[in-house]
Amino acid sequence: MTLRKNVMSLLEVKDLKVRVEEREILHGLSLTVNPGEVHAIMGPNGSGKSTLSHVIAGKPGYEVTDGQILFRGEDLLEMEPNERAAKGVFLAFQYPVEIPGVTTWNFLHAALNAQRKARGEDEISSPAFLKKVREVARSLNIPQDMLKRGVNVGFSGGEKKRNEILQMALFEPAVCILDEMDSGLDIDALRIAADGVNALRSPERAMVVITHYQRLLNYIVPDFVHVMSKGRVVKSGGKELALELEESGYAQFEDAA
Amino acid sequence: MNVVAKTETGRAVGDGFALVRDRLPGGGKIADLRREAFEAYERAGLPHRRIEDWKYTDLRALMREVLPLAPRPDAAALSRAAAATKPQLIGGVRRLVLVDGVFAPSLSDLGNLEKGLTIRPLRELLDAGDSALSTQAFAFDNSNPMIALNGAMATDGVVIEVADGTVLAQPLQIIHVASGGAPAAMFTRSLLRLGRDAGATLVESHLAADVATAYQTYNALVVSIGDNARFEHVRLVEDAFDAFNISSVNVSLGAHAHYSTFGLTSGAGVSRYQMTVTFAGEGSRVETNGVNLLNGKQHADTTLFMDHAVPNCASREAFRAVVDDRARSVFQGRIIVRPDAQKTDAKMMTRALLLSDEAEADNKPELEIFADDVTCGHGATTGALDESLLFYLRARGLPEKEAEALLIQAFVGEAIEQIANDALREVAIATAQRWLEARV
Ligand SMILES: Nc1ncnc2c1ncn2[C@@H]1O[C@H](COP(=O)(O)OP(=O)(O)O)[C@@H](O)[C@H]1O
Ligand SMILES: [Mg+2]
Numbered sequence: 001m002t003l004r005k006n007v008m009s010l011l012e013v014k015d016l017k018v019r020v021e022e023r024e025i026l027h028g029l030s031l032t033v034n035p036g037e038v039h040a041i042m043g044p045n046g047s048g049k050s051t052l053s054h055v056i057a058g059k060p061g062y063e064v065t066d067g068q069i070l071f072r073g074e075d076l077l078e079m080e081p082n083e084r085a086a087k088g089v090f091l092a093f094q095y096p097v098e099i100p101g102v103t104t105w106n107f108l109h110a111a112l113n114a115q116r117k118a119r120g121e122d123e124i125s126s127p128a129f130l131k132k133v134r135e136v137a138r139s140l141n142i143p144q145d146m147l148k149r150g151v152n153v154g155f156s157g158g159e160k161k162r163n164e165i166l167q168m169a170l171f172e173p174a175v176c177i178l179d180e181m182d183s184g185l186d187i188d189a190l191r192i193a194a195d196g197v198n199a200l201r202s203p204e205r206a207m208v209v210i211t212h213y214q215r216l217l218n219y220i221v222p223d224f225v226h227v228m229s230k231g232r233v234v235k236s237g238g239k240e241l242a243l244e245l246e247e248s249g250y251a252q253f254e255d256a257a
Numbered sequence: 258m259n260v261v262a263k264t265e266t267g268r269a270v271g272d273g274f275a276l277v278r279d280r281l282p283g284g285g286k287i288a289d290l291r292r293e294a295f296e297a298y299e300r301a302g303l304p305h306r307r308i309e310d311w312k313y314t315d316l317r318a319l320m321r322e323v324l325p326l327a328p329r330p331d332a333a334a335l336s337r338a339a340a341a342t343k344p345q346l347i348g349g350v351r352r353l354v355l356v357d358g359v360f361a362p363s364l365s366d367l368g369n370l371e372k373g374l375t376i377r378p379l380r381e382l383l384d385a386g387d388s389a390l391s392t393q394a395f396a397f398d399n400s401n402p403m404i405a406l407n408g409a410m411a412t413d414g415v416v417i418e419v420a421d422g423t424v425l426a427q428p429l430q431i432i433h434v435a436s437g438g439a440p441a442a443m444f445t446r447s448l449l450r451l452g453r454d455a456g457a458t459l460v461e462s463h464l465a466a467d468v469a470t471a472y473q474t475y476n477a478l479v480v481s482i483g484d485n486a487r488f489e490h491v492r493l494v495e496d497a498f499d500a501f502n503i504s505s506v507n508v509s510l511g512a513h514a515h516y517s518t519f520g521l522t523s524g525a526g527v528s529r530y531q532m533t534v535t536f537a538g539e540g541s542r543v544e545t546n547g548v549n550l551l552n553g554k555q556h557a558d559t560t561l562f563m564d565h566a567v568p569n570c571a572s573r574e575a576f577r578a579v580v581d582d583r584a585r586s587v588f589q590g591r592i593i594v595r596p597d598a599q600k601t602d603a604k605m606m607t608r609a610l611l612l613s614d615e616a617e618a619d620n621k622p623e624l625e626i627f628a629d630d631v632t633c634g635h636g637a638t639t640g641a642l643d644e645s646l647l648f649y650l651r652a653r654g655l656p657e658k659e660a661e662a663l664l665i666q667a668f669v670g671e672a673i674e675q676i677a678n679d680a681l682r683e684v685a686i687a688t689a690q691r692w693l694e695a696r697v
Binding site: 057058059060080081082084085086091093096097099100101102106107110111112114115118150167171 | 643644645646648649650651652653654655656657659660663664666667668670671
């Protein structure tokens with residue numbers, strides 16, 4: 001198993017300290033994710049889960065005061081958000097925004113081609129693109145007319161989340177970070193979304209599933225569970241840790257933080 | 258020196274007009290109207306910021322002087338103009354080309370006019386002596402000095418009449434081209450008369466040969482729309498970046514008429530578009546949409562005056578600006594609802610997108626309501642691109658400029674969609690696209 005240690009991790013967060021508006025939110029957080037693994041990050045509201053996902057994706061407004069984030073050994077923090085996306089980092093947003101006037105089709109096509117261009121690949125032709133999107137949309141139960149509308153405009157909560165997973169399937173990223181994918185979904189919508197995510201599990205791809213509730217982890221079964229509290233990972237373990245949390249709640253970890 | 262006005266005094270040099278008199282068509286009544294107009298201009302001089310209507314667009318500071326009248330275009334000028342219009346040709350329209358302020362028959366299409374359509378160069382109309390039509394073409398308000406100057410100096414233009422009941426299938430296009438001789442001023446005045454139950458689509462394009470630089474173009478358009486007639490009017494300003502474009506339009510509508518207009522300004526260093534719309538008959542509707550796409554040090558002013566003089570009319574003004582670098586976009590919208598104009602429905606909305614810290618958008622709405630049973634309102638927003646939308650797009654792989662372009666395109670697209678004519682809508686989309694691509 002020493003060999004394993006020398007293999008480069010996909011995503012390595014090391015002692016990350018992050019400030020927002022002069023206030024430190026993450027106080028030295030570490031996380032290592034290898035190909036094929038599914039990690040769950042659980043924690044109460046306000047513990048810094050979304051902050052972590054935003055910093056990984058490159059959202060402006062966060063100041064990293066210490067620590068590192070490496071993606072396949074490269075310094076992720078030096079890259080523009082679009083470069084990170086092209087390299088294979090994908091964040092499914094907790095609150096996907098609505099973009100009136102930009103149709104979902106156009107957006108998906110422009111984004112996919114921008115990523116391909118950044119990787120030195122040829123642009124995808126319109127027919128090939130159409131075919132690909134149609135297939136993915138069908139598997140996620142997304143009607144065609146939704147793709148003609150403005151991005152997320154007038155979409156229900158469930159539709160927005162499915163649109164995020166549609167993008168994930170289309171862009172085929174190496175690391176998928178899913179921020180509260182289950183929030184606002186009823187059980188049927190959750191099942192469709194989780195099936196979509198599970199279909200994307202592969203030995204090369206890793207997932208980081210952020211959730212407040214254990215429920216989601218019945219559908220997307222993780223290899224590792226990390227408990228976050230007040231800007232730190234306070235406990236890590238296998239999937240049984242999620243069940244433990246379900247029974248005893250987060251309170252026991254509040255003091256540990 | 259045949260310079261018409263100087264800034265030092267703000268007063269005109271009177272011999273400028275005298276010097277070019279023999280080049281200005283029209284005797285008798287028109288000659289009198291020109292003299293009156295010139296005197297009106299001379300009294301005021303170039304408008305400056307202490308005049309309320311010009312407070313954001315101080316022509317004395319921006320323009321300094323009115324340049325000498327452009328010479329009649331020679332063969333070389335005409336061929337440069339022809340080359341300039343080529344890439345801009347719109348399929349299926351009837352072209353009427355004015356080069357350096359002079360109608361160019363060789364570049365225009367006057368053949369096979371549809372029944373009920375008459376088109377004449379203004380010069381030809383004036384040379385034929387006084388007529389009701391020529392007087393109408395010069396019946397503009399001299400209290401606006403730039404309109405007065407245009408009246409005094411107009412060398413040519415087109416006079417279009419659409420007979421009662423004639424609905425034109427083919428759109429008309431008036432192209433104003435600066436051929437790029439020595440920096441000079443060009444003055445045109447056109448008239449469009451739509452009879453009762455008539456219909457027409459007009460696109461006005463302002464463009465320049467590659468070599469054209471600091472020219473000045475002054476245009477006036479008089480439109481009368483008969484009862485039950487409809488008029489769609491598109492305007493595309495793509496003048497050279499250090500050119501001046503001062504244009505005025507005066508529209509009057511009969512009863513149950515419909516006027517819809519869309520303007521896109523992406524060219525000219527300094528431009529002013531002043532539009533006056535008068536409702537003269539009940540039950541009419543006007544929609545004015547405009548988009549400014551500005552960068553560098555461009556300054557573009559749109560000043561609209563909507564005059565609700567009669568009851569039961571509706572007007573909509575929607576104006577959008579995208580302003581980058583140190584450019585400045587000005588919108589002044591005045592709506593007057595006169596005492597008799599009950600049941601008026603008038604709304605005005607402006608939205609500005611500022612792409613740089615130094616970009617500026619000025620907005621001056623004015624509602625003067627003298628009737629009590631009306632629905633009137635105005636709104637305005639000014640701001641930068643939404644950061645959260647930009648981040649979403651960038652997180653999906655779009656580089657910053659491309660993400661911005663997509664959002665700007667969406668912002669502008671909502672206005673362009675209002676153009677009913679498919680070909681003209683495509684042209685406006687392509688023009689906006691060129692502007693965006695130049696940014697990336
Ligand atoms: N933009 C911001 N400005 C100020 N405080 C913020 C901002 N974003 C997050 N925070 C604060 O950081 C903490 C962690 O928030 P967040 O990462 O959203 O937690 P979680 O996703 O675990 O609920 C909270 O106390 C929140 O109030
Ligand atoms: Mg969160």
